[in-house]
Amino acid sequence: GENVEQHPSTLSVQEGDSAVIKCTYSDSASNYFPWYKQELGKGPQLIIDIRSNVGEKKDQRIAVTLNKTAKHFSLHITETQPEDSAVYFCADSWGKLQFGAGTQVVVTP
Amino acid sequence: DTGVSQDPRHKITKRGQNVTFRCDPISEHNRLYWYRQTLGQGPEFLTYFQNEAQLEKSRLLSDRFSAERPKGSFSTLEIQRTEQGDSAMYLCASSYLNTGELFFGEGSRLTVL
Numbered sequence A: 001g002e003n004v005e006q007h008p009s010t011l012s013v014q015e016g017d018s019a020v021i022k023c024t025y026s027d028s029a030s031n032y033f034p035w036y037k038q039e040l041g042k043g044p045q046l047i048i049d050i051r052s053n054v055g056e057k058k059d060q061r062i063a064v065t066l067n068k069t070a071k072h073f074s075l076h077i078t079e080t081q082p083e084d085s086a087v088y089f090c091a092d093s094w095g096k097l098q099f100g101a102g103t104q105v106v107v108t109p
Numbered sequence B: 001d002t003g004v005s006q007d008p009r010h011k012i013t014k015r016g017q018n019v020t021f022r023c024d025p026i027s028e029h030n031r032l033y034w035y036r037q038t039l040g041q042g043p044e045f046l047t048y049f050q051n052e053a054q055l056e057k058s059r060l061l062s063d064r065f066s067a068e069r070p071k072g073s074f075s076t077l078e079i080q081r082t083e084q085g086d087s088a089m090y091l092c093a094s095s096y097l098n099t100g101e102l103f104f105g106e107g108s109r110l111t112v113l
Helices: none
Strands: A004-007 A010-014 A019-025 A032-038 A045-051 A056-059 A062-067 A072-077 A086-092 A103-108 B005-007 B010-013 B019-024 B031-037 B044-050 B053-057 B065-068 B075-079 B088-095 B108-112
Touching: A004 A086, A010 A019, A019 A032, A019 A086, A019 A103, A032 A062, A045 A056, A045 A062, A072 A086, B005 B088, B010 B019, B019 B088, B019 B108, B031 B075, B044 B065, B075 B088
Parallel strands: A010 A103, B010 B108
Antiparallel strands: A004 A019, A019 A072, A032 A045, A032 A086, A056 A062, A062 A072, A086 A103, B005 B019, B019 B075, B031 B044, B031 B088, B044 B053, B065 B075, B088 B108
């Protein structure tokens, strides 16, 4: 995909609350949507991904939902913890990923 | 440690100098990617290799940039006649065949004075 838009750019939540990050994409052919977490001084690391034949995927406290008709997908983090504080990036495309601009998530105790 | 390793981690250079970064991917991975990341932005795709073949280059990659992966293992990214706008984090990633997940190194941070 050529263009992935991500919102919000920053997100502050109290520990224990939920966090939601949304992304929209423009390429109808996109069929793979990963989410990466980047901690300070480190490279991005995959935390969850979803393929176009599935509407939702969950892994413990994180989940991703996909709406192909509307061309958007979202990351949901429940019961947030201080170690969830990081920058989160959505991306699309297979292999050669196109990333969003990122969301700085701050979880305050 | 069998992850993706990049060298050097930090490079400070003067405008006009040439710099080279090295990436050693995870050994069984046949795809290798270079990305550039500036402060507050997501990684931007530069180029990628499948084995030793360079399959795609972004329009971001001007003629001052060149990347190689001579034996399908490690890769180098060279920037000639550096400019201040080249200051960024250069990230390398690798993946196995055409699986979705990219494994990133910790990056090489370039500062051009």
